[in-house]
Amino acid sequence: MTTGPGDTGPPRRWSPTVPGGGHHGAAGGPPQASGVSAARAAVRSAVRDDAEARARALLVVRLTIALYLAELLLNLLRPHVQPHEPALSIFERTTRLSGSVGRLLATPRTVFWLVLAGIVAGVLLQVLVMATRPDERRARTLTWLTVAVVLGPFGLIPLTVIAEYPLQALACVPGTAFALALLHFGQRFSRIPAMMLLAAFAWGALVVFGLGRAASNLAFGTLYGFMGDGAQSDLTRLAERQYDALDVVVVHSGVVNALVVAAGVALLLVLFRHRVTDAVTGLVVGAAIGLGYNLVESTLIIRLFGTLSAFTGTTGGFEYWVRQSIGLLGGQVAFGAVLGAGFGLAAQARRRGGRTRAALAGLAAAICGAIATETLAAWLSRIVHDHVSVGGPLDTLVVSPFLWLLPQAPFIVVAVLLLAVGTRARAAAARDAVAAEAASGTAITRWEAPFLADPALRFWSLVSTGRLYGRGSALALRRLQLAQLDLAAWRWQHPGVLDGPAKEEGDRLRARVMLLRTRPGIRPAAAPRPGQVTP
Template sequence: MTGPQAAEPPREDSPARDRALLFARVTIALYLLELLLNLMRPHLSPNEPTLSIFVRDPGASGSLGRLLSMPKAVFWTVVAGIVLGAALQVYARITRPEGRREAALVWATVAVLLGPFALLALTVVFSYPGDALLCVPGTAFVLAVLHLGQRFGRVPLTLLAAAFGWGALIVFGLGRAFSGLALGTIGGYLLPRPTSSGSALDDLNALGGQVRDQFRMIDLAVLHLFVVNALAVAAGVVVLLLLLRHRVVDVVTGFVLGAATGLGCAFVESVLFIRLYGSLTFVNGATGGFEYWIRQSIGLLGGSVLFGALLGGGLALALTGPRENRTRTVLAAFATAVGGTAGSETLAGWLSKITHEHLSAGGTFDTLIASPALWLLPQLPFAVVAVLLLVTGLRARAATARTAILARAEPGGPITSVEAYFLADPPLRLWTLAGTWKRHGPAAALAVYRLQCAQLDLASSDPEAGGPLRAKVMRLKANGLTRAGAAS
């Protein structure tokens, strides 16, 4: 069956460990390459630091200065993590541990290699706890929608939390760390050294060229950021799907995990941009409140959440679909995520520039309607694709779920024929819960809900790996009968 997943971890996570370790190694190799390119870049001024991430703009202070810089402590923690991770891998190669020791060593290596990048996100959140708390209600709402909006079982909250944490800590941290280096590297090659020709006209032309070069530099750095983010989101989704390989996953599973990962990244980005735009009000007139309205209200399901869902759904489709179509499906998912994000941001900026030539910025109509519409309009085609993908996936899940539930039905077993009839029909399941609540109270309704979830998990499991789930269902049934006997 292609359906819901269980909260229990699989008994053997070797494929997920291998992919996680491979991603960590590739990430560090690419980061070292970024460092090398940054070290070799042309310097624009004699006193410029060896690494561009240590450049400090004298005019940037306070929150703006902290947001646009790479903390030295974080950088050296990343370097220390690389050294420690290399030492752990050498130790593993020498000792060749097996079983749980091997698993613990692999996960520890992944943690020390990737964990330091999470400090970038933690720095943002803990530097501005008030802004982070403002973003909690909207984020919790989307997590609830992702958890409750599935039929025939749900991706457990533990998995949603893992995906959200990966997006908030690793995806955001990697994106900022890589793109911070890339911005300096690209600027070193694109931006000319500051000179003065003595002619006012020549200086003015040179200034115009510098402005154009700076915009090109920013465009390339932003595209670089979108690529890094997409790769990091994909890695997290793939690892989580492999951790669930004892469950038959489907498009909906990848869709939900990808959306939760994008939501984590969007949470930290919202804190960053709320504070950043609040600091730049004197420059462009934008405010932190407007940024909150765009990112945590009207556009809560857009941006990183939308494109993360499309990427996750595409990866799950590639994993469960025909082998000969996997490469094309994966490439299409990446092209949609990267191209869609870059295209939407670019088109939204272009539309905003044209519109605000005829519409005053900052007014009530602009704040509540025009600007949100201009940000969401380029994403509309991708939102339509996401809805179609989700509806198709839910229908496929429902059809397969009914067959699997009926196949599991047996007299006196974990799923009886009567229970199968109710489990296969979501409205009937809801009616059962409502009736139980009305007759026996919320505790009884909660017990029935847990039993139904466990039965759906059992129906969705691999028959050869369903033993623990079968025992769980029988235990929940026995506990229910015990409580009913005590109540009577």
């Protein structure tokens, strides 16, 4: 289905054959790299690890830490409602709880000290970089070490949740794995690396949940201090102010979580290169971040509501049904998808004003969706449950899930529409890019172009190859097609005549395609005879 370099005479098609019996070039092909070397090469080729990308990554980390330090400063400046309150509200021991719940509530205090230590260590590392001006390899190592020591402590909170409630976490794994696979395999024409998808998932599970929880813990103490100031002698008013502070914390959590999700989307779009950066790319990255957050949140809520079911009337099984079954792709997944799509459109926009509007629209949608889910769903539930039996089959299977999903419905619809429109635009751009690459070189030939530009034909070619030559040959052909789509994606992003790093990147992608042609499982076949129908 492809034409190799240096061929003469009429065009020949390349067809897969059984691995081990394929064409290896004149010298037998290049030696196979070891698994570790291949993994390192994949990381180097997928991540844009140059000085500009590292500078932007450090900027994202600084802004994230600035958000947490602002929470600390406000907490330090709050009025003290009770006598002998500590300087920071997270050090106040208002209750003495033992067991896993007590350890979980104590985690933010540990995070506080580790974050401070991480900030100091990060500053020292950056001072070392500026003082010594190390080479590229050492600068890369020091930069990513800085990111790890500064953001790593926030991951203690979700890791504590998962370690304390392992059965609930394991129960959430099948649904989460299914949703991740859907995000990975549901992309068309150009697929983001699995490493990028897993990095987005980890950002949501560790950083978004951890930083959001730590910031909300501080925010509650801050809000309660300002709202309860002047009501120290009235216990009833203090209790009312406490509930008012909790209501505001809901809004605060929606804003903080969306900002940290946005930071993760921006960071990943900067670091990963030669992938199509559009609405679909951002949507998939944002949804993966929301899915990571949803895993830890579901684990915690299923456990807590299961423990407090006698008081709240809600069971852990119901929370699992809502959050990991019928509403798995709603909530934070849908809001992250809309936010990510906005950032993907911003990365694609040519004018600064267009970039700003697209990014702010996605951020505002994610914030509004999170707040609406927490507030409108509870309000609707109070109204409806005056007329519907609470806890019955109708309420459990239909009414309560419907009320929870209703505020999310507009955002889910927007995410689906963005995916449909983005996929259609990507299809048109992919056809043009594949045709342009086929006309300018041998990495994609005119025999392969129709297959690469049409997902149905591409799938049919893989199935036919598997039937004729076996599974190994089908996988070899698939790897070749994915490499060719990566090259087409690069051409889409760089349509003009290029030089410098952009041209080097294109040359590397073309070399990878030609290398895959020499691997076992791909060999030249006879040219089609006149009148013969060939793919």
